[in-house]
Amino acid sequence: MSTTTDSKIRIQLEDFSVTDEIEAMKKVSRNIGGITTFLGTGRELSKGENITQLNFEHYPKMAEKKLEEIRQQAIKDYGIIDMSIIHRIGPIEIGENIVLIVAVGEHRKETFVACEWAIAELKRVTPIWKRETTSKGEVWVQDTP
Amino acid sequence: MSTTTDSKIRIQLEDFSVTDEIEAMKKVSRNIGGITTFLGTGRELSKGENITQLNFEHYPKMAEKKLEEIRQQAIKDYGIIDMSIIHRIGPIEIGENIVLIVAVGEHRKETFVACEWAIAELKRVTPIWKRETTSKGEVWVQDTP
Amino acid sequence: MITVKYFASLRTIAEMEEDRIEVENSISMDQLSDIISKTSPKMGEFIRDKKVMISVNQEMADSDTIIHDGDEVAFLPPFSGGS
């Protein structure tokens, strides 16, 4: 199921283990007191339509570069100790993991702010696209709030 | 290492698995799109002192009741789908898990707000106490910001 | 009988973890602190000076709360759970 946790920025087909990713981040410092994680998962409903599958595509290299920029800016702007970001591509079933952001810091406040900023920024600047499969067929999602 | 994930409110000696707790919460609904978790861990430094161990004590029954009240209020006030709260007691080494809050919702925004509120409220109203062991001895922590 | 519980740092001050106090009628918090003062003067002082939080039957209470036979009263130092 899970893959190597070596890199703090990853775009991968395989699922990941939240526990493993958190443990990898814990190794960065003995002074971590707060860890906020955001995990995005596949919802069954989207604008009233029943979704049967999701499918993600990314622009290789550019997407990874954007995630690394988000990581660096989060560390710099919010004073967290570190951050990891993982996004899956390919087919995703309902309930499966899509994206994980782990923000580790000395105290909880900065990790909440950094984590919430990072997922919003990821949606805004990272070249990743979602295709939803419903009973009506497949559609690329063009607008995410 | 990990224990049963049956109850959504637990105070326990044993460690927990973040992945297992998240997977247990995912089973609540097929419409979960966002999961925010806060994990508190043992920091080495506190007010300039090097900590070698932490030790948590709780008021049995009352502490569990308070956590359940926090869970219910978070669901009601923030529109999340569900929440689980786990706090460990007994000796905790540096880097180990202390407390976990998992907030699941249809969208991410409410899960961030509910999770951040819940950890602040937990610190405010839950009869749990922390003892820090440093080179100078053991002290009960009387004030947490 | 009233059960009295002391937690964390208050155990050191009260020099005990739990006490049982026989009462004939309901009593006020002031009366309880007088009784406690006999065995733990410093603890009695803490209660009178409102330096501790109080719960009765696992609900937060205050110095106006009346204590009935069978109640569980707990004296609680500032909480420090969470991380």
Add this chain to the structure above:
Amino acid sequence: MITVKYFASLRTIAEMEEDRIEVENSISMDQLSDIISKTSPKMGEFIRDKKVMISVNQEMADSDTIIHDGDEVAFLPPFSGGS
């Protein structure tokens, strides 16, 4: 030679995933959209009407960006990653 990439919904519009365009000198985005229009009129229109985002060498660009020989130009529909 310029490499042109189409992602997600734009692949359907351009009817291709990737194209290679020979150029003798640096060209403007307008010139590139004219070249693209020859094979994919609708895609050319999308670019001129600024209905798509553009990256050059994996950095965001715009209609003023000059494209050099060897560059990788990508046309990007609105992003929808994240969850």
